[in-house]
Amino acid sequence: MTAPIIQMRDVSKKYDAGRPALDHLDLEVEAGEALAVLGPSGSGKSTLLNLVAGLDRPSEGGVTVAGLRIDGLSEAASARYRRDRIGMVFQFFNLLDDLTVADNVALPARLAGTPRDEAHERAARLLERLGLQPHHARTHPGRLSGGQRQRVAVARALINRPALLLADEPTGALDTASAAEVTGLLTELNADGQTLVLVTHDVALANACATRTIELVDGAIHRDVRGRTAAAR
Amino acid sequence: MSALGGVVRGGVGRRRVQTLVMTLTVMMAVTASVLAAGLVVASRAPFAHAFARQDGAHLTARFDGSKATAAQLAATARVPGVTAAAGPDPVVSLRPTVESDGFDGRGVPPGMRLPPLTIVGRDRSGGGVDRPDLIEGAWASGRGQIVVSADGPPFAIGDRLSFPGLPGRPTLTVVGRARSVSRTADAWVPPEQAAALHVPGAPRAYQMRYRLASSGTDAEVTRARAAIAAALPRGALDGATSHLTTRLAAERTAATFVPFIVAFGVLGLAMSVLVIGVVVSGAVSAATRRIGILKSLGLTPAQVVRAYVGQALLPAAAGTVLGVVLANLLAVPVMSQAEDAYGVGALTVAPWISAAVAAVALAVVAVTALVPALRAGRLRTVDAIAVGRADRASGRGRGPRRLLGGLPLPRPVSLGLADPFTRPARSATMVASVVLGTAGVTFCVGLAVSLHTLQDGLDRRSPGEVVIQAVGPPDTAPAPPGPRAPRIADPAAVAAKVAAQPGTRGYFRTGRAKVGVAGRAGTVTAHAYEGDSSWGPFAMISGRWFRATGEAVVPTGFLKATGTRVGDAVTLTYEGRSSSVRIVGEALDLSDEGMTVLTPAASLAGLRVEIPPESARFHVALALGTDVDAYLRSLNAALGPLGVRGQADTGGTSTTIIAMDALAGMLTVMLVAVAGLGVLNTVVLDTRERTRDLGVFRALGMTPWQVTAMVLTSAAGIGLAAGAAGVPLGLALHARVLPVMGESAGTGLPAEVMDPYDPPLLAVLLLGGLVIATAGALLPATWAARIRTASALRTE
Structure with missing residues (x-):
């Protein structure tokens, strides 16, 4: 039996003297799973994602991702962790407007020291695989539709072949058609074995993509359901 | 406090870096301007006051x-x-x-x-x-x-x-x-x-x-002199002195300071305009959303304009006060030399100058701030509020970014190098700021080297390691009551002792006498040389040192006063006798207002001029490796019976040059600091505006070091380019200002003073821009590296 790709043990996160954003949370995610994290605003979804991404540190407890204990990493080590082991997709894409699509996608690989040509080859293959045309690679993100931009963001997240793909409201800024497009893409990626953690309000997305769904309420897991369409239950 | 006052106070308080930058920039510009204007006026004041009080003669x-x-x-x-x-x-x-x-x-x-x-x-x-x-x-x-x-x-x-x-x-x-x-x-x-x-x-x-x-010009005084001469029998007018000549000599010291302080003042003012423009523009663009909110709350466009001009004027007023105080303090040592000359008591910068410069500085700040403030006033409320929610694609700088992205450089470096192209106007002001800073450093370093070379040149008036004066202290042996006269040694006996002394490489003797110059009233000081002086010539401005009897070297002052040039012959006179010498060189010498003639003693033989023995000085060059102290001990033992002593000739240091050095150094430090602060301000604005991008970079795995490298590179590229442009500007400034300073001091300048820049020095100066830009960007680069990724990603 392989070790879980995410292990959160007794994790709490407090921002101030008030109620904790996460309260003694335990969570394990297996490789290949597509976990959807649902919950109302302020339930702790984003905090959970930030802790897994190494963007923030827990006040208590430990977080291990892909065999690496990340809650005590230095800033530089956190950056290397994100670069090498995870990919992130954001609600508002967070593409760099001054870079071409290809440069955006290749950026994490270049930061990791991959030679430019190799990084761009990988980017081109990814973009093609995600349904973007070669001419899109040379354009800038501002010229693309919302769905296309999110595909670019996904390609960028995958460029370093991460063990884990984190997505924060990936369809939150998209129209219905684009949202469906991105949902299909994420489902497809998970079907190919990519471990996925989705933070979303979008039940349809969770239903379509997730193999497991947890619902957070006041920083604790209120519900944990396995299987597709679990969110609907 | 009014609502507008609150907005202004809030804006100033929130932007501490910009406030500090603006305060220091204005302080520097005001300091240099008050000093320059104060010195121009004060250098004339003592003479003018004394002349008026005494009903002086024109x-x-x-x-x-x-x-x-x-x-x-x-x-x-x-x-x-x-x-x-x-x-x-x-x-x-x-x-x-x-x-x-x-x-x-x-x-x-x-x-x-x-x-x-x-x-x-x-x-x-x-x-x-x-x-x-x-x-x-x-x-x-x-x-x-x-x-x-x-x-x-x-x-x-x-x-x-x-x-x-x-x-x-x-x-x-x-x-x-x-x-x-x-x-x-x-x-x-x-x-x-x-x-x-x-x-x-x-x-x-x-x-x-x-x-x-x-009597304001030489021509007017000359016309009056001619009219007076014409009213008298021919040849009755022996000579005349204009008050303009006297004033020029009297104002010389202070006047030499003016050209370079004016240069610093102009640099400082230009930099102030640039930096203030960037700061206020940056404040407007960074606070666009805030402006939208303020307008939506009922602030009128005029109030917005006033608020942003006020935000600039508040720190500018503080900088102005500091600058005025600093300039008045710095003026004290410079002006003390003029005080000594006239005994007029403490001189200070005239209060009206401080007031006028302060008013002009604040007006410049207000006008500079008005342009971006008007832009803020015209912003549409709905657009301003929407900032941060819309796409940020500007389209600028994509070409250079793509080009630089193709270079075999680490990605953070190529990203940093391309950054300036996304905000060309702001980058241009940063370039200008670094260019001016580098020009200031280049100018000041050149000035310092030139001044030291000049000091060395002036020291060559007294060459050799040892000097012996023919006058010794009075004899201390018991003597009958009455005046005790100093002992004057026989020059020939001193020469014999020096020649016999082991370690003597060469020596010559000089003596001074006042002689006339045909066609000119008054006297000049003739320096008569005996012996081989070829090893110890003065620093030459043009021509060469004399080699034979009948040749003479003169300073610039002599050439100007007599209207002669190198190559001309002049007739020296003494008690009705005359003798001609040919001018073969122009020497650097400020003594006696440059009214000296340096010539072999034999050139004056025809004049039968009486050279006072007490004016004789022996200049002695020692053989290589000779210990000066040991030589002096031995020489003074030999000279003892003659009543004179040799001394080590250590040269002198002009207090004027020391004061200039210190002043120029301080103004340069201020200029460089302002240039660095200008860079800091720009990079702070850039990093703040790009906070979300930085968050994305960090989220994608950019390490803090890579962020630091990226931000530093964004300034370093500009620094390198601006340094390359600033150095020629500094060289041009040096070439323009030095002759004016020489002119004020009444002398031409030797080539080595005019061109102090050798290739290694130029290479170092070229890196000056890089150093200024990198130093200025260091703090914001550190801040950018420490940015909290999660917060940055939420930034609007």
């Missing part, structure tokens, strides 16, 4: 009494253009000898024969033109009394001056010391005493002092 003329009668001279008061005249007063030129009861090493040694003094017979009022200030003692009121000029030899009250060349060897007692700003005489006696000082058989001479209706 023209002082000396006449040959054998060619014009006193009545004819008095009638020149009615020549057109003359508004007042005094005289004719008898004038004589005599060489006195001091006879006093003791010599304590200060003042004029007893027994020493002095150069001729111009002695005028007149009362203190001087007929209403030129009333000298009495510095000490009383005015001469009876026979046997004399008042000496405080600008002449350092006589003391009570000194007795005897005149061996006159029948009966009359003796006069110094009863007072006075200062005539017009420099009309070296000493004054009562008119009846002047008659007793007349050399029997010599033609009588008279002095007239004139005030003129127009």
Whole structure:
């Protein structure tokens, strides 16, 4: 039996003297799973994602991702962790407007020291695989539709072949058609074995993509359901 | 506090870095401007005040009494253009000898024969033109009394001056010391005493002092002089001195400071405009959403404009106050030299200058801030509020980014290098800021090297490691009561001892005498050289050092005063005899206002000029490896019986040069600091505006070091390019300012002073821009590296 790709043990996160954003949370995610994290605003979804991404540190407890204990990493080590082991997709894409699509996608690989040509080859293959045309690679993100931009963001997240793909409201800024497009893409990626953690309000997305769904309420897991369409239950 | 006041206070408080940058920038510009303007005015003030108080003479003329009668001279008061005249007063030129009861090493040694003094017979009022200030003692009121000029030899009250060349060897007692700003005489006696000082058989001479209706230019004074000469028999006018010449000499020290301080003032002002423009523009663009909110709450466009101009004026006012205070403090050491010269008490920067510069500085800030403030006022509320929610694609800088992305550089470096192209206007001001900073450093370093080279050049007036003066202290052996005279050694005996001394590589002797120059009134100092002086020439501005009898080297002052050039011949005169020398070189020498002639002693043989033995100095060069102290011990043992001693010649250091060095250094530090702060401000604005992008970079795995490298590179590229542009600007500034400073000091400058930049120095200076930019970007780069990724990603 392989070790879980995410292990959160007794994790709490407090921002101030008030109620904790996460309260003694335990969570394990297996490789290949597509976990959807649902919950109302302020339930702790984003905090959970930030802790897994190494963007923030827990006040208590430990977080291990892909065999690496990340809650005590230095800033530089956190950056290397994100670069090498995870990919992130954001609600508002967070593409760099001054870079071409290809440069955006290749950026994490270049930061990791991959030679430019190799990084761009990988980017081109990814973009093609995600349904973007070669001419899109040379354009800038501002010229693309919302769905296309999110595909670019996904390609960028995958460029370093991460063990884990984190997505924060990936369809939150998209129209219905684009949202469906991105949902299909994420489902497809998970079907190919990519471990996925989705933070979303979008039940349809969770239903379509997730193999497991947890619902957070006041920083604790209120519900944990396995299987597709679990969110609907 | 009004709502608007609250907005202004809030804006200033929130942007502490920008506030600090603006305060320091304005402070620097105001400091340099107040100093420059203050010095320009103050350098003229002491002379102008003293001249007005004394009813100074615009023209002082000396006449040959054998060619014009006193009545004819008095009638020149009615020549057109003359508004007042005094005289004719008898004038004589005599060489006195001091006879006093003791010599304590200060003042004029007893027994020493002095150069001729111009002695005028007149009362203190001087007929209403030129009333000298009495510095000490009383005015001469009876026979046997004399008042000496405080600008002449350092006589003391009570000194007795005897005149061996006159029948009966009359003796006069110094009863007072006075200062005539017009420099009309070296000493004054009562008119009846002047008659007793007349050399029997010599033609009588008279002095007239004139005030003129127009005397602002050389041409106007020359016209008046010509009109006076034309009203008298031909040849009656022996010579005349313009107040402009006297003023130029008097204002020289302060005036030499003015050119480079003006240069710094201009640089500082240009930089202030740039930095303030960037700061206020940045404040507007960074606060666009805030402006939208303020407008939505009811702030009118005019109030927005006032708020943003106010945000600039508040720190500018603080900078102005600091700048005025600093400039007034810095002016103290510079102006103290002028105070000494005139005895006018403490000089300060005129208050109106501080007020005027402050007003101009604040006006410049207000106008500079007005442009971006008007932009803020015109912003549409709905657009302003929407900022941060819309896409940020500007489209600028994509070409360079793509180009640089293709280079085999680490990605953070290529990203950083491309950054300036996304905000070309802001980057351009950063370039300008670094260009000015680098130009300032280049100029100042060049100035410092030039000043040191100049000092070395001036030190070459006294070459060699050892110098021996022919005058020694008075004999300390028991002697009968009475004056003790200093001992004057026989030059030939000293020369023999020096020549015999092991370790002597070469030596020569100089002596000084006052001689005339045909066609010019007054005297010049002839330096007569004996021996081979080829190893110790003066620093040369043009031409070469003399090699043969009949050749002479002169300073710029001589060339200007006599209207001659290198290659011309001049006739030197002495007591009716004349001798011609050819000018073969222009030397760097500021002594005696540059009115000196350096020539082999043999050139003066025809003049039969009497060179006072006490003026003799031996300059000795030592063989390589000779220990100076050991040489001096041995030499002084040999010289002991002659009563003189050799000393190590360590050269001198001009206090003016030290003051200039310190002032230029401080202004440069301020300029560089402002340039660095300008960079810091720009990079802070950039990083703040790009916070979300930085968050994305960090989320994608950019390490803190890579962020630091990216931000530093964004400034370093500009620094390198701006440095390359700033160095030529600094060189041009140096080439423009140095000759003006030389002109103010009354001298040309040797080539090595004019061009102090050698290739290694230039290479270092070229990196100056890089250093300024990198240093300025270091803090914001550190802040950017420490940014919290999760927060940055949420930034609007």
